[in-house]
C-alpha cells in the first residue's frame with residue numbers, strides 16, 4: 001500500500017472572508033468580557049481574540065475592531081480588564097457582544113475594581129487587570145498589548161468555550 005505523506009490542499013487564488021470565518025469558527029476559544037473605565041468612559045465588549053504573549057513581563061493581547069462603539073473608550077483610557085467567562089455567563093456574553101446600550105450591559109452583573117479601575121466581573125473564572133502598553137493596527141482591528149498588574153481567580157468555577165458559533169460548558173475535573 002502506498003501512503004502519501006502530502007496533505008490534501010485545495011488551491012485557491014485567495015481566501016475569501018466568509019471561507020476564512022467558517023474556518024476560524026472551528027477553533028475553540030475562551031470567551032472574555034473586556035472592560036475599561038477612565039476619562040474615555042466605562043465600556044465593555046465580548047472578545048474571543050485574546051492570547052498570552054509572554055510571562056516576563058506578564059503580557060497578553062486583545063484584538064479590537066476599530067469600528068466597534070467601544071473603541072475610543074479603550075484607546076483613551078489605556079487600561080482594561082480581561083474577564084474570562086465561566087459556564088454561567090452565556091447570556092452576559094451575548095449582552096456584551098451585541099448592540100446593547102452600555103449601562104444595560106453593566107447592570108446585568110456585579111463588578112469590583114482592582115488596580116487600574118477597570119470593572120472586574122466578580123464571578124469571572126479569572127480576571128487580568130492590565131495597562132495597555134502598545135497598540136498596533138492590522139486590517140480592521142487594533143491589537144492591544146496589555147501588561148497585567150493585578151489578577152483575581154475563582155478556582156471553583158467551570159469554563160466556557162466558544163466553538164462552532166455556539167457556547168459549550170467546560171467542566172473542571174473534581175476530586176472524588
Ligand SMILES: NC(=O)C1=CN([C@@H]2O[C@H](COP(=O)(O)OP(=O)(O)OC[C@H]3O[C@@H](n4cnc5c(N)ncnc54)[C@H](O)[C@@H]3O)[C@@H](O)[C@H]2O)C=CC1
Nearest residue numbers: 020021022024025047048049063064065097140141165166
Ligand atoms: N475577532 C473578532 O473581531 C471577532 C468578532 N466576532 C463577531 O461576533 C459576531 C458573531 O460571530 P460568530 O457567530 O462567531 O460568526 P462569524 O461567522 O462572524 O465568525 C466566525 C469566526 O470568524 C472569526 N471572526 C469573525 N469576525 C471576525 C472579524 N471581524 N475579524 C477577525 N475574525 C473574525 C472569529 O474567530 C469567529 O469566531 C460577528 O459579528 C463577528 O464579527 C466574533 C468572534 C471574533
Ligand SMILES: Cc1cc2nc3c(=O)[nH]c(=O)nc-3n(C[C@H](O)[C@H](O)[C@H](O)COP(=O)(O)O)c2cc1C
Nearest residue numbers: 045046047048049063064065068069096097098099
Ligand atoms: C463570542 C464573541 C466573540 C467576539 N470576539 C470579538 C473580538 O475578539 N474582537 C472584537 O473586536 N469583537 C469581538 N466580538 C464582537 C464584539 O463583542 C462587538 O462588536 C462589541 O460588542 C462591540 O459592539 P458595539 O459596536 O455594538 O459596541 C465578539 C462577539 C462575540 C459574540
